[in-house]
Amino acid sequence: MRSTIALAILLPAVALADGPSPAEVLQKTDKAMNAFKDGMFESKLRVKQNDGSYREYAFTTYQKVPEKRLVRFSSPGDVRGMGFLVENKETMYVFLPGFQRVRRMGTHVKNQTFMGSDFSFDDMSQTTFGATYEPKGMSQDDKHYVLELKQKAGLDLEFPNLKVWIDKSSFHPTKQEFMDASGKKLKTQIRDGYTYDGKGHHQPGRVLVIDHRRNDHESEIVFSSAKFDSGLPDDLFTQRSLIRGN
């Protein structure tokens, strides 16, 4: 407790000396990552195989800030038509076209990987850091703030510690290291190929995940297009929409 108070006293001093405080950087990052009302993203999930080749899944993601998300798969054939709807952290549905059925999913699915890749469901639904993490330290180089985050009290996350490299100009993350409670690095995420549409929206061209627990196994999501603030209707994020599939 005493050390926390000491840290709290020290942090503003650091902020005054070197620019924004860790809390301000975190807040600005969350704001930059959600600098749109809605978005539509065409992308491919690529899962690296042992022989160096990739398995690919094509999907479209519709997102409405803050939490709503609809994912529809278009290839390969065995997943075409499948869809996920995330209404909030506790309410998720999957549509299985073979059964013509929408199924409510328990949030335990977050323990699974996303389509067998190195992305977890938490990775896929992460829109902010501040909801689950709080800063415990920060350093910087000429291009990045390097935020050290820890999970908020009362949470039991898979990765209790996080290190995030944040671009100083855009406040978008370019690299994240996911660690366990002891600080051991378990996973790395790299976001690169950022583009800027001139309207305040930065979009990575690729998100790469390396899982160090699986011999540095790699998966990546490559974005082919991103469209922001096109006025996606609320009824797109409903079970009816999931069934309609268009």
Place this chain on the structure above:
Amino acid sequence: MRRFQGVVLALAVLAGGRAHADMVDIKFGGLISSDIRYRLAGATIPAEGLVVPFPSQQRLLPYGFSRNENTIKAQLSLSIASKVKAVADVDFVWYGFSDLRDIDSATLQERVDPYRLEANAAYVDVYRIIPKVDLRIGRQVVVWGTADKFSPTNNLNTLDLSDPLLFGRALANNMVRLDFNPWGDIILTAVWVPIFRPARLPRTAPFALSDLSRPAPVQEDSIREILGTFAAAMPPTTINVATMQPPPSIDNSQVGVRLAGRLLNQDVSLSYYHGRWGLPVPAFTTNKPGGVVDVAVMWPKMDVVGLDLAGSIEKLGGLGYWVEAAVFFPQMVTYGVYNDAFGGHDPITFVPRMDDPSRYTVKIGEPEAQRGTVIPSEPFFKLTAGIDYSWNKYLYTNLQYVHGFIDEFGAGKECYALPGELPGGHTRCERRIGDYLVLGSDIKLFSDQLMIRIFGAFKIPHHDELDPRFTAVLFPQIAWAVWDATELSLGAFVFLGDRATKFGYPAAGATELFLKAKFTY
């Protein structure tokens, strides 16, 4: 393919009038699969001497190939903006068995290599035909309920029970469906099914009606014993089974209404269904000279009121749960017994004895007296409650308690002849609506490329059963996703129990080993 697309576009333009070819979004897909199965320790079905249904080479042997299919599935979806969608889904299936009943058959491709067509979907969707209302007309499957496979509220489509590996698959039927979505996820669905389509039965099912030792399907012990005595005195030599299909009248239409929404962040729905039970029940039997018995089966009417809910329990790590319950109000079905053996057509009925109303005496030629009861009019209850959980990225577990298996209908009891008994011999009875524990796990390895699955359904003996016996089915398999959209699977569907039990009775099926390959495009 390009020519085909051109035809489709031309049709769309011509038919739609205002539709422009470049507005039509065409999606084409499907799968190619192969399915080989070998049967172990089953009964010969149909028994030697009886005619094998189409294709005639596919007699089920105690040990032999029971399936040798190839399937090409074609799925076509045409949509115009977010307004209209037309969907077709057709399976072309080659049996892999010949149907050579005579030498002329050997000259015909369709008899040498028989095939069939299954239309899983052929419907048109019109979205927001009026504000907040979607309309779907055509051949479709409407799935209600939250349980996995064992959904007592899911009655609009009857089941395709022809393949135990596709457990719970529904048969598509022509329907009109309206969905009214006034707000959020509150949906009021109304469905009208003009023509009832009976369930497709497993190839082993007719055994239940042609089994000479099976006790009469009546509830009254005394009447069953009397009919058993008749069967022992005049053992049937042949049993012919006729069907009484519901006529295509408006009275035989099915309707369903469901209101679904969310309460305290849990999904809740209420439903009502009026229609028929998909599986046939015996209603008449006529004893003819020479030991020939004609049986007629029918599909009883029913009304079903259902409730289901599903959600996630965050305090238990996001454990998924579902509860689905339904009360069935069945049409009463009685067992009309006639005796033509002596030249007439005499109804055989029963009256309770004065000294003991639970015992009956036989009346011949008195149709106004009582028949045996096959399905009592008494309402009965079915329920499925389940949970599922992902322990980690490798292991998923699913557990369900099921009160009322998918083929169980009616209050009262189900009786089996004990193994080795002759007609009229000793029987064993158990509650018709049984209790089951269904549990299974998936183990996913190598980025989900390899899945090891083991599922089982175990019958739980009821406390008042006199002769409880173990019976279960097991479904172990290994599925290997060798590459994108390509899967090989190897496994077994194992039936356990003796022939006086639910899963051990030969009509339920027999253990099969399977090897499947599937490519989805």
